[in-house]
Amino acid sequence: MLNLRIVSAIIIISSAFSCQFKGEKTSDYAYIGGEIINPKNNSIVLFNTDGKIIDSINLDKNNRFIYKIENLHPGLHSITHGGEYQMLLLEPNDSIMLRLNTYDFDESLVFTGHGAKKNNYLLKTYLSGEKEAKKLVRYSKMEPETFNVFVEKRRQKQLDDFNDFLVKNEESEFFKSIIEANINYNTYADKEIYPFAYFGNNKLIHVKDLPEDFFDHRKDIDYNATYLSRFFAYNRFLFSHIDNLAVHKYYENHPYHSKFNRHSKDYNKYKLDLIDSIVSDPIIKNNLLKYKAREYISYNHTEADANDILQYYLEKSTNEEDKLYMNDLVCSLKLLRLGNPLPNISIVNYDNTEHLINSIITKPTIIYFWSSNSKSQYRNSHYMVDKLKSEFSDMDFVSININDNNDKFWKNIIDNYKFPTVNEFKFKNSNEARKTLAVNYLNKCIIVDENGIILHPNANIFNSDFNSMLEELLQKKHLMVKQDAL
Structure with a gap:
């Protein structure tokens, strides 16, 4: 049930916009308007059915907006605001108003109007x-x-x-x-x-x-x-379906009772082959190729294997922008190989003091990431790190927020959940840093030694074997130190 305050606000918005909607009869355009509570910036971005930007719409002093979409192509459009994403269905003569609170994006979202x-x-x-x-x-x-x-x-x-x-x-x-x-x-x-x-x-x-x-x-x-090319349920199905179909091909070329290895190069090549053979729509095909190739390349493989899959992908994709992205990703990952120094990016702490990341590393450290837009992830990651701290007391844990929104949203979350402010940071330049550290998945973490040398470039604190993997890494490091001392 909507509370009285929300209902009242919707009525006010409807009244404010009704004169612009009233009497409009058309078959080739639609209106979208609304109000953003606690906006993360001063605009929203509207995308068409192909995922291309229609316009960036500024909010007024009351955090409201209204926009007329000319030459409407009926279908699934989307809006983004401060990293949050929402799809909406627009058809001729629609005049949709929305109201949402960025602190609880999906749960607070309400549509009114035709x-x-x-x-x-x-x-x-x-x-x-x-x-x-x-x-x-x-x-x-x-x-x-x-x-x-x-x-x-x-x-x-x-x-x-x-x-x-x-x-x-x-x-x-x-x-x-x-x-x-x-x-x-x-x-x-x-x-x-x-x-x-x-x-x-x-x-x-x-x-x-x-x-x-x-x-x-x-x-x-x-x-x-x-x-449906940008529809979550459809893509969720296709991603898992391709994985499943490739399993059958995998066992055609592996012993019947062998353990399945989702990170094997041939299994991942099978996936790219399947996509290439059963999907012809260029948008869907290129999207699947990109994400399936990225899954493999982002894992801790050898440089030769990553390059092999990259070339296999490049032969099949027709999206030049995606190809450039994948080439850049492989270049970034080369710098993140085991034994390399962590790239010395700039980060900012809770007190607004800027640091180079290597300057804060004094002992073995897990660097993990979170987004203000993913409540369950940032709660769970901090909870998991609390458990790890008690088990690995000789390690440091550095938390980095990846968003480029106003600082108040990052700090509000830290304050509201009472996260310790020590070792809470954000990127100074989010886009550049995410590319340099290849942060394509929120659950990724990077493990380094006390000198900032990479021990693992792409671990996941939520994996069931994470603790045993970490113990093994630290044990190897300990033995290396003892040998060096000798």
Whole structure:
């Protein structure tokens, strides 16, 4: 239920904009307007259905905005503000207003106006899918037959609820296809992810023993659904589906009972081959190629293997901007190899004092990253580090916020959650530093020794084997020191 304060604010916004919406009858444009509570900067950026920028829209003194989209191409548009991202469906004659609080972006977002019902429903299905995805680890403990029945019943319940909504609300066929895709592809993604969670690396060969109808959904897949190319549920499915298909190819060329290795070079080449063969839409194809190649290259492989996958990727991609990005990534990772000194970037502490990162390193250190836009990640990472501190008391832990927003958002989070301000930093130049340190994933951490020499360039504190890996690293370092002393 909306509280009275929110309802009142929406009425005020509606009144302020109604004169501009009233009486407008058109078939080729739409309006979007609204209010941002606690804005992170003074504008929002609006993107079209192809992901290209339409315009940067300034907020007024009351943190409100209104914008008319000319020559509207109906479909999924998006807005970004301060690193947060939100999709919305725009069709001719829509006049959508939104209100959100940046401190709780998704949960506070409310749409009003003509076209609001479909966007509120879209947001509802997105949040529901996100919530269910977080439970997948628990669900994946079910036996295959039970899991299959469970997710199919859940999918049908969601489709039935949507049909009830359509009985009361007349919406376009395009909107229907979007909601159905969100429901279906989230379920299909769960099915594709399930074998990896249920069997694990040691028994993944048994994916072939799943019930005969487990992957029946594959008969209904459109690998070239351009209108879904930037849709989370669709991409979540494609990413896991490609991984799953490549497993079968992997076991054609590896011993039947061998342990599955997701980081093997041939398995990752199989994924790129599959994408190249089954996807023809250039946007979807190039996107999949980029992220699957990046997954491999970002892992702690040899320089030769990284270059091999890079060349394999470059032969298949047709996106020149992506190719440049991947080349730059490989160059950055060369500087982050084991045994190299950590690049000496500039960071700023809670008291606004600038430091070169190597100047604050005096003992073995874990450098971890977080974003103001990912509440669960920054809470969990700080919680995990608290546990690590008690187990590895001889180490330092350096926390770096990666955002380039106003400092108050970074500091408000630190204050609100009572994170210790010692060793809390942010990048002085976020874009440059993220590129230099190859921070493509928030859960990445870099481990260095007391001299700032890299021991591990791409670890993950949430991995189940992180503690044992860290103990092994420190033990090796200890032995090296003893040998050097001798």
